[in-house]
Every structure is written in structure tokens, then in C-alpha cells.
Amino acid sequence: MSRTVRVNIRSAVNNAAIRRERRDGRDYIIVPSATLPDNIVMNGSMGRVRYPADEIAKSFASLENTPAPLGHPTIEGAFVSAKDPEGLARGWVGAWNRNVRREGGRVHMDKVIDVATANQLDGGKAILSAIEKGEPIHTSVGLYCMLTDASDDDAEFDASDIVFDHDAILLGEQGAATPAQGVGMMVNAAKDADGEKIDVINCSLADDIDRDIGWSIESMLRGVERKKQISLIERIKKTITDIVQGDPTPEVQADTALNGGDKTMDKEQFEALSGEVKTLSETVAGLDDKIAAAVGNAVKPLTDALTAQAEAAKAKAEEEHAALVNQVVEAELLTEDVAKEATAPVLNALLEKAKAAAGGQLPAHRVNNAFKPKGDKPGFTAPKGDE
Known part of the structure; x- marks a missing residue:
């Protein structure tokens, strides 16, 4: 036996994924949503219905560019197609479905809301307000399908x-919370394309959460089982790690093989493995010196240049200081020994003060008194004239 039914499947929206875009001078709000996992079996008012993956794959693309009305449109107490002119007029809020795709075994899509259009309609304003306030939002896919007895x-x-x-x-609606309820409006009848009344199945993907939890538990159990079955290579890796870190005698219980299985590692095999590990350790240790040498060679030109600059700067400073000392001594401001001990700023300050006192000019340089004639004879004797 087979029959055509209308199905409404409610899903929750992740508000954190809602984003805003601007295209062609218009503002849009993008609401990502997902529905109908492959091969899911959901309870409905008519019993448990399975939605095979191959059937979803053949038809999901028909959601592209379909309306995204506020609630499922109804006429005279029955659901109608959102593409029906009267139904579209009642539910239109300036939103539609785009970028329909299948990912991870589910149908995904983006709801595109034209902000300017939505602001002109009461329903659109309600949606924008709910998004702005971060209130819960649901979506509910409306589809038609043929039901046949399961095998x-x-x-x-x-x-x-x-x-x-x-x-x-959906805003502020309970949706298809129970099989007997319609999506927020307690409706349980619909009309097909010919206007004939058909049955409605209302369901929610909340049951899918339980299935995800079940998968998580199964995955955890598989992980525990794998942990119990530690392979030989994992045991050997631990042995290598212990030796490299400085423990040459890893703890092994008496008469217990490293692989924990039927095969054992004899002394010769262990010594061979230890030799390879020792070679590896020495290689790793030698890398430190090689790396240090490579880095030193790479920065040597820079350090040499910096050293040369420092030496040149020092020589220049010493030359300038010697010149200042000479000026201060010649101006009889300080003795030579004291001047040599003074810093350049002190010497400059003394010279400036002496200049100010002398009207802007230092006293004329005196003759260096380091030269003195020997004995009592004058240092210079005038030549004798002709007698």
C-alpha cells in the first residue's frame, strides 16, 4: 500500500552562525540551517518513517530558491504549498533558501533575508527582532512524499x-513537538497540488540528538577497545623513549615480553635495538653543536661589523676628549691630570663658561711650558755683531 503525505520536519537554528552581508547595495541576513539526515527514522503521527539517503539525494536540490515563509502557509485550516500564490502572499517575509547542499549526511542551506523587504512586513519585523535579541529560532522543512510499507x-x-x-x-512556536501536533498551529491536514486533502506527518529532529549521543558512546567504546590492544610497536616506542631520556633499563616485569603477546624479544634482539637507540641518541646530541656552529657562522659578519663600529666610535670619542683636554689646559682652566679625568660634558661646560667670561672668545693659547732651557743660560742668545 502507498499514499502521498505532507511532512513537516522541525529543526533548531544555531543563532551563533547567523551573519550579515551586503550585496548590490542591499543588506541581507544569512541564517544557516540543516535538515533531514540520511536514512533517519523519525516518529510521526502515522508511525516510524524512514527517509532513505538515495531518495534524499534525488530530490534535495529542489529546495534551491524556494520561499522561506514565516510558518507553514495554511488556507482554510489546511497546509498548502508555499509556492501557491495565496500561500506565498500570507507567509512571505522577504526570505528564501539558497546554497542548498548535502554535507556530512545532512541537507544544509542558507536562508537569505532581505532586510529592507522584511522591514516592510509585520512577520519580517518579528524575525529581525528575534535575531537581534538572540531569541530561539527554528526552521521546518515542508515536503511531500510517497509512503510505502517498509521491508x-x-x-x-x-x-x-x-x-x-x-x-x-518558526518563531515562538512549539513546532512538531509531538506526533499529534502540527507545526505550531495544531494543523493535521494538507492539500496537494490538485487541491485534494492529504494526511500530515509532523516530527522533530530532536530525536536526532539521541542518535548523536549513541554514536558518541559507540565511538568511546571502540577507543577503549583499541587501547586494550596495544601493539608491539607502541611498546617498542616506549622503550626507545625511556632509553633516550636517560633510563637505560626500562621497567619490565620478569618473564614479560615487550610486546605482551606470544612472541618474545630475546637478549640479542634487545641489545641490537639498544645499540640502534644509542646511535640515534649520539646523533641527536651531536646536532646541538652543529646547530650552534651554523648559527655562529651565520651571524659572524654581523657581530664583526658591530664590533668594528664600536671600536671606531670609541676611538672617535677618545680623540674628541683629548682635544677638549688640550683646550681646557691651554686655557688654564684645569691641570692636565685633572682634565683627563673629567668627562666630555664637564670639559665642554668649563669651556663655555670661560668663553662667556672672556666675551665669547677663549684666552689666546699660551706657549706650552713643557719646554724649559737647561742650566742658568738663557734659552736664546742673540748673535754677536761685527766689531
């Missing part, structure tokens, strides 16, 4: 010939 006990029905009609935005 196994995992589900009562299999969905086929899926036609995605739209993915609505």
Missing part, C-alpha cells in the same frame, strides 16, 4: 518520490 522492522514506512516544497522560519 524490515527498523521502520513502518519508507519515504520515496520526495518533493521539497519550502523550509519555513
Whole structure:
């Protein structure tokens, strides 16, 4: 037996993923959403329905550029297609679905909200306000499909010939919280393209959370099992690490093989392994000296240049200081020994003070008194004239 039904599947939106964009001079708000995992079995008002991955793959692209109305449109108490002119007029808020894709076994899409259009409509203003306040937002995909009896006990029905009609935005609605409820409006009837009433299945992907938890538990159990089965290479790696770090005698229980299995590592094998580890350790130790030498050679030109600059600066400073000492001594401001001990700033200050006192000019340089004639004879004798 097979029959056509309308299905509404509610999902929660991650508010943190909502972003803003500006294109062609218009502002948009992008609301990412996801729905309908591959092969999921969900409870509905008609029982457990499975949505096969191959059926989803054949039809998910039909969501591209479909409306994203505020709630599922209804006429006379029954769900209608969001593409129906009357239904579109009632639910339109300036939003639509784009970038529809399948990732990680789920259908993903972006809801594009035209901010200027949304601000002109009551429903659009309500959505923008909820986003601004960070209030919970849900989406609910509306689709039509054919139900046929399942061939196994995992589900009562299999969905086929899926036609995605739209993915609505829900605000402050309970959605399909229980199989008997409609999506926020307690509606349990719909009309197909010919206007004939069909049954409605309302469900939520909240059950999918339980499935994710189940997967996590299974993954953890597999990890525990792998940890129990430590391989030979892991034991050898520990031995190498102990030896390299300075413990040449890793702790091994008596009569216990390193691999913990049926095979044992005899003394000869262990000594061979130890020799290889020792060679590796010596190689690693030698790397420090090689690295240090390479770095030293690389920076030597720089250090040589800096040393030369420092020596040149020192020589210049000493030359300038000697000149200042000579000026101070010649001006009879300080003795030579005292002047040599004074710093350049002190010598400059004395010279400036002497200049100011002398009207801007230092006293004329005196003759260096280091030369003195010997004995009582004058140092200079005038030549005798002709008699």
C-alpha cells in the first residue's frame, strides 16, 4: 500500500552562525540551517518513517530558491504549498533558501533575508527582532512524499518520490513537538497540488540528538577497545623513549615480553635495538653543536661589523676628549691630570663658561711650558755683531 503525505520536519537554528552581508547595495541576513539526515527514522503521527539517503539525494536540490515563509502557509485550516500564490502572499517575509547542499549526511542551506523587504512586513519585523535579541529560532522543512510499507522492522514506512516544497522560519512556536501536533498551529491536514486533502506527518529532529549521543558512546567504546590492544610497536616506542631520556633499563616485569603477546624479544634482539637507540641518541646530541656552529657562522659578519663600529666610535670619542683636554689646559682652566679625568660634558661646560667670561672668545693659547732651557743660560742668545 502507498499514499502521498505532507511532512513537516522541525529543526533548531544555531543563532551563533547567523551573519550579515551586503550585496548590490542591499543588506541581507544569512541564517544557516540543516535538515533531514540520511536514512533517519523519525516518529510521526502515522508511525516510524524512514527517509532513505538515495531518495534524499534525488530530490534535495529542489529546495534551491524556494520561499522561506514565516510558518507553514495554511488556507482554510489546511497546509498548502508555499509556492501557491495565496500561500506565498500570507507567509512571505522577504526570505528564501539558497546554497542548498548535502554535507556530512545532512541537507544544509542558507536562508537569505532581505532586510529592507522584511522591514516592510509585520512577520519580517518579528524575525529581525528575534535575531537581534538572540531569541530561539527554528526552521521546518515542508515536503511531500510517497509512503510505502517498509521491508524490515527498523521502520513502518519508507519515504520515496520526495518533493521539497519550502523550509519555513518558526518563531515562538512549539513546532512538531509531538506526533499529534502540527507545526505550531495544531494543523493535521494538507492539500496537494490538485487541491485534494492529504494526511500530515509532523516530527522533530530532536530525536536526532539521541542518535548523536549513541554514536558518541559507540565511538568511546571502540577507543577503549583499541587501547586494550596495544601493539608491539607502541611498546617498542616506549622503550626507545625511556632509553633516550636517560633510563637505560626500562621497567619490565620478569618473564614479560615487550610486546605482551606470544612472541618474545630475546637478549640479542634487545641489545641490537639498544645499540640502534644509542646511535640515534649520539646523533641527536651531536646536532646541538652543529646547530650552534651554523648559527655562529651565520651571524659572524654581523657581530664583526658591530664590533668594528664600536671600536671606531670609541676611538672617535677618545680623540674628541683629548682635544677638549688640550683646550681646557691651554686655557688654564684645569691641570692636565685633572682634565683627563673629567668627562666630555664637564670639559665642554668649563669651556663655555670661560668663553662667556672672556666675551665669547677663549684666552689666546699660551706657549706650552713643557719646554724649559737647561742650566742658568738663557734659552736664546742673540748673535754677536761685527766689531
